Amino acid sequence: MGIKSIGSHLQVKGVRKQFGNVEVLKRLDLEIKPGEFVSIVGRSGCGKSTLLRLLAGLDVPTEGEVLLDEERVRGIHPDTRILFQDARLLPWKSVIANVQIGARNGDKARAEEALRLVGLEHKAKEWPSVLSGGQRQRIALARALAGSPRLLLLDEPLSALDALTRIEMQELIERIWQEQQFSAILVTHDVSEAVALADRIVLIKNGAIAIDIPVHLPRPRERNSDFAYYEKLILDHLMERGAPASVLAVSP
Template sequence: MPRSASVAAVSVRQAVRQFGEQRILDGLDLDIGAGQFVALLGRSGSGKTTLLRALAGLDRIDGGQLQVPQARAAVFQEPRLMPWKRAWRNVSLGLRGANPEARARAAMEEVGLQHRLSAWPGTLSGGEAQRVALARALVREPKLLLLDEPFAALDALTRIRMQQLVLELWRKHAPAVLLVTHDVDEAVLLADRVLVLDRGRIVDDLHIAQPRPREIATRHLQEVRRHLLGLLGVESNAEPAPNHSFYLTGTHR
């Protein structure tokens, strides 16, 4: 199972991103260790996706320094598949090196879609399409995997299965992971660290040492949950969402 490492996969120093007079990232500092699973929470407009896009190389910063692995990949809320290419060809799109088709097919098998190799994207369910997007990211063997609310559009049960799959694949491939999410329970169940972003800066960095599998109803995780909800401006007496009453084992079925 991957562990936090002293070697940094990501190093951000005094990052600034500004749109007009508004600073979205305001002198942000962040380190993510190799193989570490980090979740990033924050209210809408706090800069979560801006930071992720900068780390992915899809956006620039206006000041500061970013150090990220050359080998990195991102999965977004929308699968962003090419509708005119079959599933395995979406996975192999732009893939360099030997045997791209064989590698794409192996990645599809890893996410449980060996029976959908030649499916057109329009025939895939939402969960299947996100699995293809995940296979497309992992086939590149990234040292940094960036996940921007990849489960937000899925139904509750599919979301749980995808969370389990991500944990399983993280254990196997050991990339550093940054998961942007609005879901506090998801962050607490999945991550080694949970960061809270507010006004362009990290205002809390909470390490979760509890071994997996985790259940959100345990006393310790309920305290963590209440603390995080409070930082996000939410009254914390509410019970966890029903779909998070299950164990997340990291075993894909």
């Protein structure tokens, strides 16, 4: 039986987050439609990782609410999976046992299928210590996929990889997302990565949404002049070059 998924509908309504006297997020409103891939970019400390934690149910808003399929998020939802920068594999468990952790009821068949999806079924009996960094992230991705997620949250999962492995992982994530149709939210510092993967790019500055831009590029994406247009557009706002930031809907 294949791993099938239909994306979740995510709504952020008037969400504010405060730590002590510091307001990290300022009444955000955001909607991610079922099956959509959204990238969230911004400088360090802008609030994007805090937003991801709220979406995951790892933290609660000071004000406002996060809704997943019309229900308020209260803790990690069973249909949500998270892929972190660190693969976080258990070194005393084999590859297949690590992937089974993400499967409902530890279903070994689903774990094996998830390994096939990421092209590492031949590593099932190996130990994490013998894997490369890219292979460990593929195993972490398989662990997330084994749970048949409807929402996949990606917290800078490729930032520690070399350039070639990173591109390979981007292509793998894009292919599986297209096949499985889950909703995906990627937090990244890498503007090129955001353009390569996302249907929309949300830029957060000082705890607020500065721009929310749909990416009108065909898939698979080529790094051509249209691709460069989006990179420059995001970087100009990020670096505060050119026009003042506002919520936009633009196309090249």
